[in-house]
Amino acid sequence: MSAEVEETLKRIQTHKGVIGTIVVNAEGIPIRTTLDNSTTVQYAGLLHQLTMKARSTVRDLDPQNDLTFLRIRSKKHEIMVAPDKEYLLIVIQNPSE
Amino acid sequence: AEALLQSMGISPDIPNGKDTHTHTPPHSSASEGNNRGNVMLPWDPDPCALQLHSDSELLGQGFRLGMAKVTQVDFPPKEMVSYSKETQTPADTQTHTQAKPEEEMADPKPAEDSQEEKADEEEKQEEVLPKELTEEEKMHLLNSEEFMAFFDRGSRIVERALSERVDVCFDYSGRDLEDREGEMQAGAKMSLSRVFSDERWSKNRVVTCLDWSPQYPELLVASYNSNDDAPHEPDGVALVWNMKYKKTTPEYTFHCQSAVMSAAFARFHPNLIVGGTYSGQIVLWDNRSNKRTSVQRTPLSASAHTHPVYCVNVVGTENAHNLISISTDGKMCSWNLDMLSQPQDSLELVFKQSKAVAVTSMAFPLGDVNNFVVGSEDGSLYTACRHGSKAGISDVFDGHHGPVTGLSCHSAGGPVDFSHLFISASFDWTVKLWTTKSTRPLYLFEDSCDYVYDVMWSPTHPALFACVDGSGRLDLWNLNNDTEVPSASVVVDGSPALNRVRWAHSGREIATGDSDGQVLVYDVGEKICVPKADEWTRFVHTLVEINENRDEGDELAAQRLLA
Numbered sequence: 004m005s006a007e008v009e010e011t012l013k014r015i016q017t018h019k020g021v022i023g024t025i026v027v028n029a030e031g032i033p034i035r036t037t038l039d040n041s042t043t044v045q046y047a048g049l050l051h052q053l054t055m056k057a058r059s060t061v062r063d064l065d066p067q068n069d070l071t072f073l074r075i076r077s078k079k080h081e082i083m084v085a086p087d088k089e090y091l092l093i094v095i096q097n098p099s100e
Numbered sequence: 101a102e103a104l105l106q107s108m109g110i111s112p113d114i115p116n117g118k119d120t121h122t123h124t125p126p127h128s129s130a131s132e133g134n135n136r137g138n139v140m141l142p143w144d145p146d147p148c149a150l151q152l153h154s155d156s157e158l159l160g161q162g163f164r165l166g167m168a169k170v171t172q173v174d175f176p177p178k179e180m181v182s183y184s185k186e187t188q189t190p191a192d193t194q195t196h197t198q199a200k201p202e203e204e205m206a207d208p209k210p211a212e213d214s215q216e217e218k219a220d221e222e223e224k225q226e227e228v229l230p231k232e233l234t235e236e237e238k239m240h241l242l243n244s245e246e247f248m249a250f251f252d253r254g255s256r257i258v259e260r261a262l263s264e265r266v267d268v269c270f271d272y273s274g275r276d277l278e279d280r281e282g283e284m285q286a287g288a289k290m291s292l293s294r295v296f297s298d299e300r301w302s303k304n305r306v307v308t309c310l311d312w313s314p315q316y317p318e319l320l321v322a323s324y325n326s327n328d329d330a331p332h333e334p335d336g337v338a339l340v341w342n343m344k345y346k347k348t349t350p351e352y353t354f355h356c357q358s359a360v361m362s363a364a365f366a367r368f369h370p371n372l373i374v375g376g377t378y379s380g381q382i383v384l385w386d387n388r389s390n391k392r393t394s395v396q397r398t399p400l401s402a403s404a405h406t407h408p409v410y411c412v413n414v415v416g417t418e419n420a421h422n423l424i425s426i427s428t429d430g431k432m433c434s435w436n437l438d439m440l441s442q443p444q445d446s447l448e449l450v451f452k453q454s455k456a457v458a459v460t461s462m463a464f465p466l467g468d469v470n471n472f473v474v475g476s477e478d479g480s481l482y483t484a485c486r487h488g489s490k491a492g493i494s495d496v497f498d499g500h501h502g503p504v505t506g507l508s509c510h511s512a513g514g515p516v517d518f519s520h521l522f523i524s525a526s527f528d529w530t531v532k533l534w535t536t537k538s539t540r541p542l543y544l545f546e547d548s549c550d551y552v553y554d555v556m557w558s559p560t561h562p563a564l565f566a567c568v569d570g571s572g573r574l575d576l577w578n579l580n581n582d583t584e585v586p587s588a589s590v591v592v593d594g595s596p597a598l599n600r601v602r603w604a605h606s607g608r609e610i611a612t613g614d615s616d617g618q619v620l621v622y623d624v625g626e627k628i629c630v631p632k633a634d635e636w637t638r639f640v641h642t643l644v645e646i647n648e649n650r651d652e653g654d655e656l657a658a659q660r661l662l663a
Contacts, residue, residue: 005239005242005243008242008247008248008251011251011255012255014259015255015258015259015262018259018262018263020262021262026242026251028233028241032233034233034238034241034242035238035242071257072257072261074261076268076269083258083261083262085253085254085255085257085258086254087250087253087254088250089246089247089250090246090247090250090251090254092250092251092254092255092258094258094261094262096262098265098267
């Protein structure tokens with residue numbers, strides 16, 4: 004049950020280049036994180052807003068469509084967001100490692 | 101007003117259209133009486149009175165309607181100055197983006213504003229303190245079924261995405277790397293790689309000598325003199341440091357009873373380390389033994405050395421090699437590493453049959469086992485040879501104005517042979533470039549403002565050498581680039597006096613030892629230390645230039661003397 008979740012989270016966190024993993028609920032409040040508090044809060048808040056915006060964009064363009072995955076590639080990192088109705092799974096990876 | 105008067109007086113035909121209507125017939129009798137002077141109106145500045153006059157006249161003459169000149173005067177509306185102060189905080193936390201109310205409108209607005217502000221503040225409060233869920237709540241959420249379903253899906257996708265290592269943004273044109281050029285520029289110079297220091301053994305001691313191992317390029321031996329703060333500890337320490345691993349403690353620790361002034365890895369014996377001490381003894385350490393003390397020592401007798409030994413060197417080939425040591429009383433001994441009980445050969449280095457040379461540094465040119473160069477305490481430099489009829493000091497060079505602290509013979513092998521070149525460093529703040537073919541220096545490098553403690557040619561680059569001085573500066577001079585100033589320079593943190601400098605055999609790293617017992621290893625940027633194919637030919641040209649300048653300089657000096 005929860006052990007599987009733990010194991011998967013650990014596997015993701017120890018993947019090559021992964022800097023941090025955050026699980027956020029529907030209100031943008033982080034419920035699991037491997038980063039420090041201030042960073043987590045920052046990522047959670049900003050990415051929650053962005054995901055909401057992305058989702059609304061997709062649905063505005065086509066009401067029958069929905070957001071399945073969000074990937075932000077920046078110079079330094081790659082941020083991957085797997086959204087859901089209720090939660091968000093955020094993983095930050097450094098792809099050059 | 102004048103225009104109005106004129107229009108009234110001179111041309112009564114132009115009535116003031118409006119007012120004629122107001123006058124009713126009953127007034128006509130009264131106005132008739134005033135009908136006397138139509139042109140000569142009594143001067144009445146009051147336009148209202150004038151109007152009456154004119155009207156009365158007109159009424160007598162009857163109604164006459166005409167076009168009235170209407171002067172249009174436009175007053176601009178009163179500008180209401182208002183402020184709109186906006187901040188760049190995100191919309192949620194905007195509490196202060198209120199327009200500053202005008203004074204006249206003070207009353208209704210503040211009431212509004214305060215209400216708005218209140219609402220915003222509440223919002224702000226909510227934002228500033230994000231609702232924290234208790235651990236229980238979090239665990240509850242994490243265990244819920246919806247979460248499991250979400251996580252199962254989400255983690256699956258994320259794991260697949262994580263494993264994709266394709267960089268879709270890669271730019272083959274290299275424009276991407278433009279951003280990193282700044283970093284590359286910085287990497288062109290020198291960067292500190294490691295600092296080796298041991299709390300117990302190297303603190304409060306001065307690094308007296310450094311040597312890189314010929315067999316294992318990551319090993320570096322550093323010798324230290326005595327620790328004045330710890331009289332019970334051995335006076336002489338030699339530590340072997342390892343660059344390969346991250347550990348901060350020395351690989352091997354060796355002691356001896358007298359301060360070690362020079363140390364070297366024995367070239368054809370990978371396990372042996374030779375040390376020359378202050379007492380004149382030469383000690384041999386072996387890393388196969390479990391002891392920290394030396395396994396062999398030379399005797400403290402007149403046959404060996406009785407003065408500090410500043411120079412030790414293993415010269416020769418695998419099958420025929422000797423350990424050469426010179427002490428400051430001018431005695432040069434050559435030893436067999438297997439037997440240190442007495443020297444194989446000894447020689448007194450005297451100049452002109454009388455003056456013993458107090459040797460502080462020695463160098464053998466590349467490939468030469470017989471001829472060598474020595475520098476002395478009084479600042480003079482000599483060439484000497486070990487064997488042959490003229491064994492001993494051969495030539496004297498003009499030298500320096502202070503004790504010679506370091507000597508280095510050109511060792512970068514290449515298409516052109518420069519092994520006749522050597523450089524010397526001295527307390528007189530200068531480094532001089534010499535050739536064995538002439539007693540006058542080829543060039544004088546005077547960029548330093550302190551005693552120059554050591555100098556060394558790069559083992560790979562023909563025109564590059566490093567020098568260190570007492571102000572903590574490590575300079576790299578590239579003679580093909582510039583002979584006036586160093587091509588790269590770095591000052592060690594804390595500016596301790598740097599006593600020794602040694603290039604690694606690869607020519608990519610430099611080790612320097614300071615007066616605080618620290619050994620610092622710097623990585624030299626590729627642009628500086630890696631020679632290009634034409635460096636040798638360029639150096640030939642540089643030398644020609646130097647030579648010409650020297651001859652010119654000499655001529656000028658001679659002329660001045662004559663004049």
